[in-house]
Amino acid sequence: MKINVSNIKKAVKYLNNNECIGMPTETVYGLAANAYSNKATKKIFKLKGRPADNPLIVHYYNIKDLEKDCETNKLFYKLYNSLCPGPITFILKLKNDSKISKNVTNNKKTLGVRFPSHRIARILLKSLKYPLAAPSANISEGISPVTKDDVYDEFGEKIKFILEGGRSKVGVESTIISLQKKLQILRLGGLDITILNKKLKTNLKTTMYARSKINSPGRRSIHYSPGIPIRLNAVKIKKDEAFILIKKKKEYNKNYFYLSKTNNLMESAKNLYKTLRKIKKLGYKKIAVQKIPNKNFGLVINDRLFRASKK
Numbered sequence: 001m002k003i004n005v006s007n008i009k010k011a012v013k014y015l016n017n018n019e020c021i022g023m024p025t026e027t028v029y030g031l032a033a034n035a036y037s038n039k040a041t042k043k044i045f046k047l048k049g050r051p052a053d054n055p056l057i058v059h060y061y062n063i064k065d066l067e068k069d070c071e072t073n074k075l076f077y078k079l080y081n082s083l084c085p086g087p088i089t090f091i092l093k094l095k096n097d098s099k100i101s102k103n104v105t106n107n108k109k110t111l112g113v114r115f116p117s118h119r120i121a122r123i124l125l126k127s128l129k130y131p132l133a134a135p136s137a138n139i140s141e142g143i144s145p146v147t148k149d150d151v152y153d154e155f156g157e158k159i160k161f162i163l164e165g166g167r168s169k170v171g172v173e174s175t176i177i178s179l180q181k182k183l184q185i186l187r188l189g190g191l192d193i194t195i196l197n198k199k200l201k202t203n204l205k206t207t208m209y210a211r212s213k214i215n216s217p218g219r220r221s222i223h224y225s226p227g228i229p230i231r232l233n234a235v236k237i238k239k240d241e242a243f244i245l246i247k248k249k250k251e252y253n254k255n256y257f258y259l260s261k262t263n264n265l266m267e268s269a270k271n272l273y274k275t276l277r278k279i280k281k282l283g284y285k286k287i288a289v290q291k292i293p294n295k296n297f298g299l300v301i302n303d304r305l306f307r308a309s310k311k
């Protein structure tokens with residue numbers, strides 16, 4: 001994608017004025033604001049209708065900027081060097097003299113940090129004197145946006161500017177890992193955990209569907225919801241249902257929505273939110289989903305669908 005310098009300048013101007021903007025990342029679009037500003041970060045919660053006790057992820061350009069705000073450790077450097085920038089978020093200890101707004105962490109001592117790889121996001125971060133707090137740019141509990149138009153769908157004119165960055169390549173949120181005390185996965189996401197396990201020579205798992213004892217509200221039930229009922233592991237569909245599939249069926253049906261034409265799980269994860277949004281826009285009142293294999297990116301898809309299916 002061609003870099004539009006004047007758009008980036010506009011984004012910087014709005015952010016410097018304590019406004020929230022839509023920002024592209026490789027995972028999903030974020031609703032970004034100056035992470036050091038109480039005024040700016042307060043707006044994020046208001047726009048999203050997000051509970052104040054749900055902390056935000058802060059986006060940094062590089063490790064040098066991050067070191068001003070967080071305590072780091074050997075394991076973090078190892079993972080940073082091999083996986084960043086990319087779709088992974090680390091929960092680190094906040095430094096006592098960090099400038100991060102108390103709104104971001106809800107006065108807690110930890111901070112979720114991430115280094116997005118999206119080219120435009122990186123140019124934007126490099127142009128600023130502060131990191132960006134950015135949750136997914138959707139109304140709380142809804143589906144994350146993967147294009148500029150999706151962000152507009154969510155907020156309309158309520159936000160002043162959305163930076164164009166094309167369609168998000170990964171299409172699901174970052175994988176979140178905690179480096180506190182014990183290494184733990186708090187949210188499955190855009191970084192395949194089999195890669196993480198290989199790097200670390202570990203066998204980390206998330207107990208899918210289990211309620212995490214760790215306080216990461218992204219793991220709450222009811223989340224990522226299109227606002228209509230979802231039926232999982234469906235074999236046959238009912239007439240009024242939209243059917244989400246990954247395995248090609250012989251027959252054609254206008255209610256069929258394929259996540260992938262070749263049964264590819266990574267492609268399916270990328271298309272998940274786009275497809276849910278499309279089905280909703282078409283006016284369907286119910287969704288049925290074919291069984292998705294519980295491996296690699298299938299784990300992420302099942303995690304999101306399970307929570308989207310909760311009433």
Ligand code: TXA
Pocket residue numbers: 025027028029030031054055056057089091108110111112114134135136137172173174176186215216217218219
């Ligand atoms: O890919 C992503 O991570 C996207 C893009 C925009 O970067 N952001 C994103 O943010 O998904 P959000 O706010 O929609 O989800 C962040 C999740 C929330 O569930 C929050 O509870 C959890 O991260 N989180 C943030 N800070 C945390 C902390 N200090 N400890 C535990 N969980 C935390």
Ligand code: MG
Pocket residue numbers: 135136144
């Ligand atoms: Mg979100």
